[in-house]
Each structure stands twice: as C-alpha cells, then as structure tokens.
Amino acid sequence: MYQIKDNALYFLTQNSFLNVPLYKIAQGLGIFLFFLFLRKLFALVVLGVLKQIVKKTKSSFDDKVLDIVSGPLKFTFIIVGFYLAVNIMQIDTQMIDKIVRSMIIAAIFWLFFNIVTVLEKAIFNFAKKFGKELYREIGNFFIKSLKIFIFSVGLVAILQEWDINVSAFIASLGLGGLAFALAAKxxxxxxxxxxxxxxxxxxxxxxxxxxxxxxxxxxxxxxxxxxxxxxxxxxxxxxxxxxxxxxxxxxxRRDIRRIKMRIGLTYSTTKEQMSAILKNIKDMLKSHPKIDQKATMLVNFDEFEDSSLSIFIYCFTNTAKWDEYLAIKEDVNLKIMEIVETAKAEFAFPSQSIYVEKIDLNSLKDKKI
The missing domain is CATH 2.30.30.60 (SH3 type barrels.)
Known part of the structure; x- marks a missing residue:
C-alpha cells in the first residue's frame, strides 16, 4: 500500500504536462472541483434559504433582486475557482489574465441582462404611457432592444479585452465586410x-x-x-x-361582419307570395337583435335566373367574432326557411325541363303515301 502511494507521489512530482508538474495540476483541479462543490452548496443552501425568506415578505422588490444576482453569484464561484487553480499551477500568462477578466466582464453584463429580464413588468407599465392598445408590442420592442444593446456592449468589451478592434476588424474583412453591410441593410x-x-x-x-x-x-x-x-x-x-x-x-379592426347571400324560389312562386316573402325577410332582419341596424341592409328580388327567381340578401351582424357570426347567420337562415315555408313557396334548385313534341302519326302515314 505504501509502495503504491510512494510510486504515485514520485510519478506526480517527477513528471509534468506543458511544463507544469502533475501534482500542481492535480492540486489546481482539486481546488476548481472544490469551488464547484461550494457553488452547488451555495445554490442549495444559501439561495434556497433566501428564496424562502423573500417569499414571506410583502414586497416583491427583494424577490427581483435575488433573481437578478443569483446567476452571476453562482458564476463567481467558477471565476474564483479557475483563478486560484491556475495560480496554484503557477500558470502566469497574459492569456490567463485575459480569460479571467473576460469572465468578470461576462458576469457584470449578465447582471445587467438579468435586470432587464426581471424588470419586464415595469417596462410594460412604462410602455402603457405610449398607448394601452400597443403597450405589449412597444414593451417587447424596448426589452429586446435593451437586451441586444447589453449583449452587444458586453461582447465588444470582451473583444477589446483581447485587443480586437471591432471597427477595424469589420473594415479589414473586405468582401466579408461588404456582405456584412448588405446583411445589416x-x-x-x-x-x-x-x-x-x-x-x-x-x-x-x-x-x-x-x-x-x-x-x-x-x-x-x-x-x-x-x-x-x-x-x-x-x-x-x-x-x-x-x-x-x-x-x-x-x-x-372591424366590429361588424357581412352576410351576403342569394336564395332562389321556383318559377311557380306567385307575385303575392314573392311580395310577402320579401316583406317578412326585411321585417325579420330589422327586428333581429344580432343584426346591425345602422349598416346597409338590402333584400331585393333582382334576377330571373335559369331555374329560379333570385332574391339578394345583404346585411351585417353586430359582431365580428367568427363563432358568434356563424351562430347569427345560422339563425337568419332558419328564419328565412320558416318564412318561405309559411308563404307556401318552394326553394329552387338547378334543374332542366324537357318538352317532347307530340307527333301526329296519321299525318306521317299520309306523307308516305
């Protein structure tokens, strides 16, 4: 047992990876894993207790603050764990410093991003000042604009940390910059x-x-x-x-909806029946509680069609909702059927009448003779 331990220590102390002794790498990984454990413990215990506390308060402000800082605080454990790990490994390079600073910048802008997310309700309330009809659209526009702005500024800050001049980079792309400009257009x-x-x-x-x-x-x-x-x-x-x-x-945007239809009566319909049907349909529409009385209303016998006497009906319901409109139209149709049946008339349908001429057989015989 001791022999194995000694061999392991000898291996870790006498060997290296990228000029870093293996035992320092092991120590650094141990420190980083320890901070990941602390992060998990912090999320379960500290944040869990704080969530229970803020739920009991009457104000929602503390809930919002906790939602804003929770993510960045947990990310802070990763930053600290990474920084201590590379220090123990004695990796002191400019790249490591840039990585750490970039992580800090990301945490800061993550905080700002969360502020916008948590304050969405307040932004919507502010948008109501521009009009209650479009407050959701304007609020969404503000929220998305702020998020894109924060993300863009954070990205530029990280790129600047890596000594990348964003403007010069885009300009140096040549054709790529032209394509970017067209996409931006x-x-x-x-x-x-x-x-x-x-x-x-x-x-x-x-x-x-x-x-x-x-x-x-x-x-x-x-x-x-x-x-x-x-x-x-x-x-x-x-x-x-x-x-x-x-x-x-x-x-x-319409508050009424049109009913436009034709009904056809058979040619056996008399003038008196047609007049009674037209009058009763008009009276029915004028007294119908769901028909808009201020809108155009027409009921006219206007065409002699091939197989019917055509009545044109044109009016508007007092609602534009699809289901209510269909119910009103159905009720109107049933009342029209009742009016036609009461007048003892009949609805026409496409038909053809064939007339067969009667032939005098005796005259045909005389012609043959």
Whole structure:
C-alpha cells in the first residue's frame, strides 16, 4: 500500500504536462472541483434559504433582486475557482489574465441582462404611457432592444479585452465586410419596418390579419419579424419590411361582419307570395337583435335566373367574432326557411325541363303515301 502511494507521489512530482508538474495540476483541479462543490452548496443552501425568506415578505422588490444576482453569484464561484487553480499551477500568462477578466466582464453584463429580464413588468407599465392598445408590442420592442444593446456592449468589451478592434476588424474583412453591410441593410430595413408598424398602429398581438398571402393571428411583433399563427396552426414568420411595404388586411379592426347571400324560389312562386316573402325577410332582419341596424341592409328580388327567381340578401351582424357570426347567420337562415315555408313557396334548385313534341302519326302515314 505504501509502495503504491510512494510510486504515485514520485510519478506526480517527477513528471509534468506543458511544463507544469502533475501534482500542481492535480492540486489546481482539486481546488476548481472544490469551488464547484461550494457553488452547488451555495445554490442549495444559501439561495434556497433566501428564496424562502423573500417569499414571506410583502414586497416583491427583494424577490427581483435575488433573481437578478443569483446567476452571476453562482458564476463567481467558477471565476474564483479557475483563478486560484491556475495560480496554484503557477500558470502566469497574459492569456490567463485575459480569460479571467473576460469572465468578470461576462458576469457584470449578465447582471445587467438579468435586470432587464426581471424588470419586464415595469417596462410594460412604462410602455402603457405610449398607448394601452400597443403597450405589449412597444414593451417587447424596448426589452429586446435593451437586451441586444447589453449583449452587444458586453461582447465588444470582451473583444477589446483581447485587443480586437471591432471597427477595424469589420473594415479589414473586405468582401466579408461588404456582405456584412448588405446583411445589416436588411436588418435595418426590418428594424425600421417594425418601428413603422408600431407607429402606424396597424396591427397588434392577437389581431387577425392577412398580409402577403399569410393569414392568421399575430402572436409576436419583434425587432425583425412578426410571428403569425395560421388557422392550420402553423407558425409563419414574416419580415417586418414585408409587412410595412404591403397592404395589411386587419379583420380584428372591424366590429361588424357581412352576410351576403342569394336564395332562389321556383318559377311557380306567385307575385303575392314573392311580395310577402320579401316583406317578412326585411321585417325579420330589422327586428333581429344580432343584426346591425345602422349598416346597409338590402333584400331585393333582382334576377330571373335559369331555374329560379333570385332574391339578394345583404346585411351585417353586430359582431365580428367568427363563432358568434356563424351562430347569427345560422339563425337568419332558419328564419328565412320558416318564412318561405309559411308563404307556401318552394326553394329552387338547378334543374332542366324537357318538352317532347307530340307527333301526329296519321299525318306521317299520309306523307308516305
């Protein structure tokens, strides 16, 4: 047993990897694993106890603060563990210093990122000042813009730490920089398209729209695209510049919905029956509680069709909701059927009448003679 221990110590002290003795690497890994254990312990014990405490308070401020700092604090254990590990290994290089500083920068901007996430409700409340109808869209726009800004500044800070000049790097790409500029052109067009949509208030989340052959319900309005859930339940992503540059048919902005139909009566219908049916349909529509009385209402016998006397019916329901509209239209149809049956008339259907001429057989015989 002692022999094995001595051999292991000899192996660790007499051998190295990248000029670092193996025993120092083992010590460094041990320190790093120890800090990972402390991180797990901190998350389970300290943060767990704090979560239970803040739940009992009346204010939600302490809950938000805890949500903001939890992730960066746990990441701090990794930073400290890594720093101590490389110090024990006596790896003192400029690259290690840059890695540690980059991790610290990432933790700081992670904190800022979490602040935006936790304060989403406050941002939405602020967005209501610009209009209650579009506060969700404007709030989402602010939140995504802030997150992208924080991420971009953090990334630039880390690149600068590695002595990378971002502007010079993009400029030195040549054709790559041109491609980047062209890609940025489309991104900018989509961004300004999104701003145009919000400024025009042409649509909002939950609106039923049709734009560029895409029809459905708006689920999200983003910086680059809007997401539309079609009635087949598929999700279609439409770039903002397409939405801004094409006609938008917003069905949700109407508060009434049209009923337009024709009914045909047989040619056996008399003038008196037709007059009674027209009058009764008009009276029914005028007294119907679900038919908009201020909108256009037409009931006219306007055409002699091939197999029917055609009545044109045109009116509007007082709702635009699909299910309610169908229920109203069904009720109107049933009442029209009742009116026609009461008048003892019949609905026509496409038909043809064949008339066979009667032939005088005696006259045919005389012609043969």
């Amino acid at each position: 489309d991104t900018a067009a989509n961004l300004f398209g999104g701003l145009t949509i919000l400024a025009d208030k042409s649509l909002k989340i939950d609106d039923w729209i049709k734009v560029d052959d895409v029809e459905g319900v708006v689920e999200d309005i983003g910086l680059r695209t809007i997401k539309v859930r079609t009635f087949e339940k598929s999700l279609v992503t439409v770039p903002n510049q397409i939405v801004a540059n094409n006609p938008i048919e917003n069905f949700s």
